[in-house]
Amino acid sequence: MGEQGVAHVWRKLRAIYNIEGNHCKTCDSYFFPPRLVCPNCRRKGQLEEHHFKGLGKVHTFAIVRQAPEGFKRQVPYIVAQVELDEGVRLTAQIVNCDPEDVEIGMRVRACFRKITEYGERGIIVYGYKFEPVLKVTGHPYP
Amino acid sequence: MGNRVAIAGVGLTKFGELWDKSLRDITLEAGMYAIFDAGIKGSEIDAVTIGNMSAGRFTGQEHLGALAVDQGGLGTIPAYSVEAACASGGAAVRHAYMAIKSGEHDAILVLGSEKMSDVNQSQAMDTVSVASDWEWEGLFGATFPALYAFMARRHMLEYGTTEEQLSLVTVKNHANAANNPWAQFQRPVPLEIVMNSGLIADPIRVLHSSPISDGAAGLIMCTEEKAKELTDIPVYIEASTQASDTLALHDREDITTMAAVKKSSREALQKAGLTINDIDVFEVHDSFTIGEIIITEDIGITEKGNGGRIVEEGLTALDGKFPVNPSGGLKARGHPIGATGVAQIAELVLQLRGDAEKRQVDGAETAMAVNIGGTGATSIVHILRR
Ligand SMILES: [Zn+2]
Numbered sequence: 001m002g003e004q005g006v007a008h009v010w011r012k013l014r015a016i017y018n019i020e021g022n023h024c025k026t027c028d029s030y031f032f033p034p035r036l037v038c039p040n041c042r043r044k045g046q047l048e049e050h051h052f053k054g055l056g057k058v059h060t061f062a063i064v065r066q067a068p069e070g071f072k073r074q075v076p077y078i079v080a081q082v083e084l085d086e087g088v089r090l091t092a093q094i095v096n097c098d099p100e101d102v103e104i105g106m107r108v109r110a111c112f113r114k115i116t117e118y119g120e121r122g123i124i125v126y127g128y129k130f131e132p133v134l135k136v137t138g139h140p141y142p
Numbered sequence: 143m144g145n146r147v148a149i150a151g152v153g154l155t156k157f158g159e160l161w162d163k164s165l166r167d168i169t170l171e172a173g174m175y176a177i178f179d180a181g182i183k184g185s186e187i188d189a190v191t192i193g194n195m196s197a198g199r200f201t202g203q204e205h206l207g208a209l210a211v212d213q214g215g216l217g218t219i220p221a222y223s224v225e226a227a228c229a230s231g232g233a234a235v236r237h238a239y240m241a242i243k244s245g246e247h248d249a250i251l252v253l254g255s256e257k258m259s260d261v262n263q264s265q266a267m268d269t270v271s272v273a274s275d276w277e278w279e280g281l282f283g284a285t286f287p288a289l290y291a292f293m294a295r296r297h298m299l300e301y302g303t304t305e306e307q308l309s310l311v312t313v314k315n316h317a318n319a320a321n322n323p324w325a326q327f328q329r330p331v332p333l334e335i336v337m338n339s340g341l342i343a344d345p346i347r348v349l350h351s352s353p354i355s356d357g358a359a360g361l362i363m364c365t366e367e368k369a370k371e372l373t374d375i376p377v378y379i380e381a382s383t384q385a386s387d388t389l390a391l392h393d394r395e396d397i398t399t400m401a402a403v404k405k406s407s408r409e410a411l412q413k414a415g416l417t418i419n420d421i422d423v424f425e426v427h428d429s430f431t432i433g434e435i436i437i438t439e440d441i442g443i444t445e446k447g448n449g450g451r452i453v454e455e456g457l458t459a460l461d462g463k464f465p466v467n468p469s470g471g472l473k474a475r476g477h478p479i480g481a482t483g484v485a486q487i488a489e490l491v492l493q494l495r496g497d498a499e500k501r502q503v504d505g506a507e508t509a510m511a512v513n514i515g516g517t518g519a520t521s522i523v524h525i526l527r528r
Contacts, residue, residue: 012277060293064343065340066342067285089393
């Protein structure tokens, strides 16, 4: 049996540490999070790994003020759908930005941060958040 | 005919934080009321379907089908427990519809039930999040209200929908619930209070959002033949449709529309041989008020982008051309997740029978229910006729 969250996070490390998804050679579509089957081509799909650049813009966002246990200490925080330059969207927090300053269309880039923790003694989950491209914070994304 | 599916009885518990009642108490209560209402004998019921989202996490109990049969003293009849997040109730109705339509069963007790108040607020929030794509949305900090805030913000940008319009849905639904003895919030709420209520995921405020609720609903669904033995005013299910969409909201091209709602509602109208203008009363899924705005557009009450304005104009008010959520909706009747889809049908049956008292839509003959799961990954539509 696994410690809560360990195996679950470990299985996804490459995706959540490196923003690694996939690309279908048959229909030229990109997917993040990675898919096991191309939903457009199904058995005719040819998926290959793809490392996303981690650059994009804010498609929509919310300021979370009431959060479950794992995020309580971070409120208020910005969570957004980020549209990556490759064309896919993902859901992530926006950091290094005041809630008043975030706007739709804002250019952002990925940064490596602590996401949450599984309870008091549980594992800490690291992965992608995004920050405005104009800020330099010294923690570039790998 | 002969192959029509009818509803011969409905039952509801009061919705709310029911501290003194357990999951099995409320499930039994709704079922018994439905049985009494239909005047059916226990021995005539040949199956149970039950919609529930997450009793395992909310109460520690699963296997609700067997629980319901046992508690109701229904002997050895089969019981089917179905889950489709917030559309679990609608799914239970649809499963019963298909079972009767196929000839496998003749009379089914349909239940929807959820007991949410036995856990604390943050546990409840965690559990509600599993209705979305928990691994790729919830785990990255997107709460369920935040996902609806995503939709609301795009809708505001693209169509000029306002915070006042989001709030007017609440005002309308609370006004309706004030006349619903089963509702969690039986009082009107003024616009100003809604507009100044606490933000939970901007632009969504606490009063744009359905509450944490306990509650259960039940129906007796049966063949037309059986219904005619039981009641003088059976209500018929003219269409039952269901469609799916991506689990995660970020995988949808357009997040201001719910493709599954569009598809299932059009198919339902087509099957029933009706147009949207023929429908007299609606119950739609307003877990957040932006949801009602989007769904009224997607089912064709108004064009895309106009869903906020029709609330201002009163088109969806109780006395409007398209009355939406006479029960108070999820917002004000309450949203015990698995019960909601069954409660929507129960309300519409009361409306079609003319039994909805002070919230009655005059002369209602046809009705539509739209029950969605998650952020629209499941949509289940039913059209009823007296
Ligand atoms: Zn493909």
